[in-house]
Amino acid sequence: MATGKAAVFYAVGKPFELRDVPIPEVEPDAILVKVSLANICGSDLHFWRGDAPLKISDDGWIYGHEMMGTVAKLGAKVKTDSLGRALREGDRIAYSYFVACGRCPSCLDNRPAACPNKIGRPLGPSTFPHFHGAFAEYYYLRPGGHVFKVPDELTDEMVSPVNCALSQVLFGLHQAGLRFGGSIVIQGAGGLGVQAAAVAKDMGAATIIVVDQVPERLALAKQFGADHTINLKEIPERKDRVALVRTLTGGFGADIACDFVGFPQVIPEGIEMLGPGGTYLEIGTISRGAKIELEPAQLVWGAKRIVGVIMYDPWVIPRALDFLVRNRTRFAFDRLISTKYPLEKINDAFAASEWYGRDAGAITRAALVP
Secondary structure (H helix, E strand, O other), X not given: OOEEEEEEEOOOOOOOEEEEEEOOOOOOOOEEEEEEEEEOXXXXXXXXXXXXXXXXXXXXXXXXXXXXXXXXXXXXXXXXXXXXXXXXXXXXXXXXXXXXXXXXXXXXXXXXXXXXXXXXXXXXXXXXXXOOOXXXXXXXXXXXXXXXXXXXXXXXXXXXXXXXXXXXXHHHHHHHOOOOOOEEEEEOOOHHHHHXXXXXXXXXXXXXXXXXXXXXXXXXXXXXXXXXXXEOOOOOOHHHHHHHHHHHOOOOOEEEEEEOOOXXXXXXXXXXXXXXXXXXXXOOOOOOOOOOOOOHHHHHHOOOEEEEOOOOOOOHHHHHHHHHHHHOOOOOHHHOOOEEEXXXXXXXXXXXXXXXXXXXXXXXXXXXXX
């Protein structure tokens, strides 16, 4: 039986183990993808670190999701991508890593991004279709998954964040209602934050403010469209940072503020940075049980709202690809992936990507090359 390599995760504190995994027979409506690049996303670090614990079986878990690849094998019924364009083996593709169930109130209401069943339990290599995540040589795109051909103008490195970071922020800013001429505060200048700055600029935002404590990341945010940056270490007091945001937004406060940090302690400050009628976009914090103190009267008297986004609708991926084509020379996309590692060096890649408790900056996004 033909096999491919996969990195299997067994428990927090234990290294990934490389295993030979059987290449499955492809169902008629499925696609076997040869992974070209698999990025280490912030949520991957949360799972690896144990911030967002999951129950993993003795078989382990093949995970990772931010990736792109080429068609290795098409199911017998798959002739086109999700936009009806002819699809062949060897074509480069971007694709969703989740499939909405189509059998719940959210799906019935045409809100696939809110489907509670689209993310399955952690699966190991013994369970069909074996290749469940990005940290492997192959990925199995299940029936119902959305797939899109990649434009020739785009490099693999530019496309690899499309099905996670880029699509998440594009959909998130859409849901939050960012409008032409609006103002936005972006908390966190990691992979999501810097791409959010670029998307906001492309959407016509007039004032883009990025907050972080790592100078290298803030400098990168400038190259992705940030008009102003705030260094937490240079302005250590929360009240001073809030006052600066009000000054930079004409005394009013931001229309949108976003958590791309992943730690809930930033949320009250972000809400305070909003102007009346503003919207707080929560994407970063996935750790269940993490709590903050919140003053609800701020929402009521300020007519503010909070929008949570966990996934995106499938229409976002082709628009993300169009965004990249349109802006491929405008922003520093070549700097999004700072380091590449072969799949067998996955433990080194995670260790180098770790940023909790230290000043990251050398690594923005590490990519694995299976």
